[in-house]
Amino acid sequence: MRILVTGGAGFIGSQFVRAALLGELPSGPGTRVTVLDNLTYSGNRANLAPVADHEGYTFVQADIRDAAAVDEVMPGHDAVVHFAAESHVDRSISDASPFVTTNVLGTQVLLDAALRHKVGRFAHVSTDEVYGSITEGSWTEEWPLAPNSPYSASKAASDLMVLAYHRTHGMDVTVTRCSNNYGRYHFPEKMIPLFVTNLLDGRKVPLYGDGGNVRDWLHVSDHCRGIDLVLHRGRAGEVYNIGGGTEMTNRELTERLLAACGAGWDRVEHVTDRKGHDLRYSLSIDKIREELGYEPLTGFDEGLADTVAWYRDNRQWWEPLKEKAELHA
Template identity: 45%
Template structure:
């Protein structure tokens, strides 16, 4: 009997990659994609599978109770919850959408999932809930110390999910991953933002001194980890996912410049953003030991392929511009 997996936020960057991963990996899976199609949601990402009979799109705002109820009038076996406001700069400018979507929306979703007896609920979180890790690595027992409104809203949703496991034995598993990169990432994020600037012949802005460290993981490696957790992850547990190689933002920028044949003189250092965490680093030994996961795409190889994808897909950039224009 086929399983039906509800993917929230499936028109976004990671969610769309995971939907394609599911449909390409399992012939008997059915996927329901619930997405509000806010600024970073783009159905262009899924244009190649939209006619697949196993796929269904639902235009849903997860912060609207009646809309969430309607989703669960259908049979759903598992949920993978990607839907979230995720850009730190936007959260600093206005935290309200982050509270509404990331906390209130998650609450409505897990309430509805609990009532219908979901088999597994995978909550996609972030390494940012641990705050800045000056030295070493954060493991799953590290105290939460979010440093901006975005990460605070994600930490709150994590705790809410864990409270439902503790109180109701709700079968939730939490994934906390480091920075993702790859094709179709919304261009406010560092790597596509820098690529776009260089494509337009503009300088590339770098916050502060550029020495902030992030651990970059290719989105396909993340999708593989998510699927292992969906199938084998233990309810009530948290799994960190990382490549284990933190690197400075300025190093990433210089690699992109090199791949695109541009001089380092195009780097433009700008005022640092408020509350900018210096370093994120995760210990992912738990998922490696328990579920046998390991990243397969080296950063240098993945970055080169990613740059090439953005250069070769002007139609994708056009879809982003069209979406922006439609939203005013």
């Protein structure tokens, strides 16, 4: 199978590419991958270094909003796995425009090209944030969309665009919605890599509000395994939630990160809460479990320890990215 992976130089996309080419996904070996990535501030070809010399790997630098470039690269692929997106909520609050143009218009450009060139499957990767916030219980795939940030609103719009192409054109599409990811190669502006790298540098970490916001944490390898299951066996036109089954408050997570880095609460700086900050996310994974046999395999303690150790051992990877993130803040 030849797959076009958009955003394949980012955190989750690069994990999928590495795992696909190294035969670590349920689909097994033999996959060929073309990465399409614009290498914006969070895209990093170093994320793909472990497979850079793989015979099944091709890299194309282009913007998914560039219809001519997308039309040139699309032919000959059996499937698209669409990760490319602006994804940082704080940045969307400061300026929503790149989120609308990339996440919505970029997705439409890809869909048109995939339709025109008769690509077999279009697997769209989304987020649980499109559901909004939930006080109790867990979201199923039928839950109404109620996004609360410009980022999540743009992702909800792209989800609906993908599903509309299925209903209108009969395209073979799937949508996956994941909970918060963590793991190696995570750009150091998101909570876990930001906190770990700050603590390793002897700096303070910024905790929003009272730290009571609840998130479900999903190891990136489990997420990519779930995407692969949906890519190969998911039903066309369906949405699948992919969760990690580990819910905790941001304060509880901060305690774990402090302990892992040998730091105390004097290193925590409470900052003004984010505008429109969702209180709790919680995904039901009953559908993907029952239909495709998905289960998260990486325990949170194990995954977090591995993640912290990786950042401790790979300063040469994240130190330049910290500088880049601060320049683009």
